[in-house]
Amino acid sequence: MKTVRIWVFFISLLGGLHWGLGQQEEVLPSIVADSLEVKEKIPLTLRFGADLSRIIRSQTSDDFNGFEAVADLRVGEKFFLALELGNVETTQQVEQVNFTTEGTYLKVGFDYNMYENWEGMDNHVTVGLRFASSSHSQFLNNYTVLDRTRFWPSSDIPISTGYATGERPDLNAQWFEVVVGFKVQLLKNIYMGLSLRLNRLLNDKLPENFDNIYIPGFNKKTEDNIFGAGFNYTLTYSLPFGSKK
Amino acid sequence: MNKPYFKKFLYLGALFFLFSCERDDICIETITESPDLVLLMLDKDNTEQTRTPAGFSIRALGTEKVLATQPSDSFALPLKIQENFIQLEFILNQGSENENIDTLQINYQRFDKFINAACGYRSNYILESQPILILNPGDNWIKGFTILKDTITENENRAHLGILH
Numbered sequence: 001m002k003t004v005r006i007w008v009f010f011i012s013l014l015g016g017l018h019w020g021l022g023q024q025e026e027v028l029p030s031i032v033a034d035s036l037e038v039k040e041k042i043p044l045t046l047r048f049g050a051d052l053s054r055i056i057r058s059q060t061s062d063d064f065n066g067f068e069a070v071a072d073l074r075v076g077e078k079f080f081l082a083l084e085l086g087n088v089e090t091t092q093q094v095e096q097v098n099f100t101t102e103g104t105y106l107k108v109g110f111d112y113n114m115y116e117n118w119e120g121m122d123n124h125v126t127v128g129l130r131f132a133s134s135s136h137s138q139f140l141n142n143y144t145v146l147d148r149t150r151f152w153p154s155s156d157i158p159i160s161t162g163y164a165t166g167e168r169p170d171l172n173a174q175w176f177e178v179v180v181g182f183k184v185q186l187l188k189n190i191y192m193g194l195s196l197r198l199n200r201l202l203n204d205k206l207p208e209n210f211d212n213i214y215i216p217g218f219n220k221k222t223e224d225n226i227f228g229a230g231f232n233y234t235l236t237y238s239l240p241f242g243s244k245k
Numbered sequence: 246m247n248k249p250y251f252k253k254f255l256y257l258g259a260l261f262f263l264f265s266c267e268r269d270d271i272c273i274e275t276i277t278e279s280p281d282l283v284l285l286m287l288d289k290d291n292t293e294q295t296r297t298p299a300g301f302s303i304r305a306l307g308t309e310k311v312l313a314t315q316p317s318d319s320f321a322l323p324l325k326i327q328e329n330f331i332q333l334e335f336i337l338n339q340g341s342e343n344e345n346i347d348t349l350q351i352n353y354q355r356f357d358k359f360i361n362a363a364c365g366y367r368s369n370y371i372l373e374s375q376p377i378l379i380l381n382p383g384d385n386w387i388k389g390f391t392i393l394k395d396t397i398t399e400n401e402n403r404a405h406l407g408i409l410h
Contacts, residue, residue: 094270095362096272096364143365144365144366145368146365147278149278152305152324152331155325155327163355163357164358164359209358211359
């Protein structure tokens with residue numbers, strides 16, 4: 001429940017923020033009641049870049065090697081089609097098991113910008129949704145056998161060859177992500193962004209005699225094995241290529 | 246909301262992820278561990294009948310621990326996971342003049358089944374087709390054995406091996 005509560009807090013924070021901004025702007029008097037509403041042109045932009053946190057983590061950690069490319073396409077004044085494509089190889093000790101997960105993932109969906117920009121600014125406070133899918137494998141490196149009585153000595157030494165150890169290939173998972181994010185325009189075409197994600201697993205192909213404890217892109221399964229959380233910290237370049245009315 | 250304010254939010258979000266910790270996964274007590282091998286001491290003349298040997302005790306070789314249950318006509322033996330056999334001394338008339346010790350080796354194969362990350366795995370066993378070796382052949386009080394059930398799994402209450410004497 002803890003992660004869920006934290007997320008509810010974050011989402012409510014955003015709601016409050018937006019409401020506060022709206023209030024401020026309503027104070028401004030509307031000077032001219034324009035009878036002929038001119039529809040502004042929406043610049044079409046393709047924004048692409050990479051997650052910095054995964055690059056840094058790959059450099060600093062021996063147990064993690066990953067990369068995530070991100071892209072979004074502006075399709076409306078406030079709507080963006082969004083995409084993330086990533087690859088992960090990570091070795092983890094989770095309680096009694098030590099395993100290596102390797103695989104790729106793809107996330108597609110949309111972002112909705114709630115932030116009312118002043119003229120000439122282009123910052124984002126977004127909420128969005130993703131459908132995501134992974135293709136991965138699990139390799140069980142070692143594990144311990146449950147033994148509370150410890151009648152025989154050395155029963156706590158992990159099993160690292162034979163028995164249940166080894167690779168489980170051809171696994172996959174599908175899930176939804178609720179995304180809240182910020183993007184700040186640093187330079188004209190350069191943006192820095194942070195997004196937080198709450199993941200809800202829909203389906204996963206379980207490895208034989210093991211579990212998908214970690215799924216690429218979804219991260220660790222928690223809370224009754226269906227929830228996960230993630231984030232990225234992106235640097236993106238925006239490429240304008242026209243406009244539409 | 247201007248840019249510096251905006252950036253503070255980015256830092257805040259990054260901090261939240263750095264210091265967030267996960268709930269400890271604990272293996273709860275109700276999860277059963279690897280099953281024990283259950284032995285029955287049977288009458289060699291009537292293998293349907295259990296019989297408690299006189300002055301009977303068992304010593305496991307390779308451990309300082311003593312069996313939790315005092316051997317009578319049936320008892321449970323934990324199996325090793327580091328090796329595919331256990332060795333035991335079956336002692337008849339312990340402490341008396343005609344004490345007779347038979348040393349037995351019990352052979353089995355092990356299979357580990359996943360429980361969850363917190364508990365790890367649970368071992369199940371299958372007795373080898375020749376499950377018992379007598380390591381001190383000669384004047385043995387143990388005359389033979391019979392396999393009652395060759396698979397040893399959790400959540401069952403059956404004897405696996407009968408020892409004839």
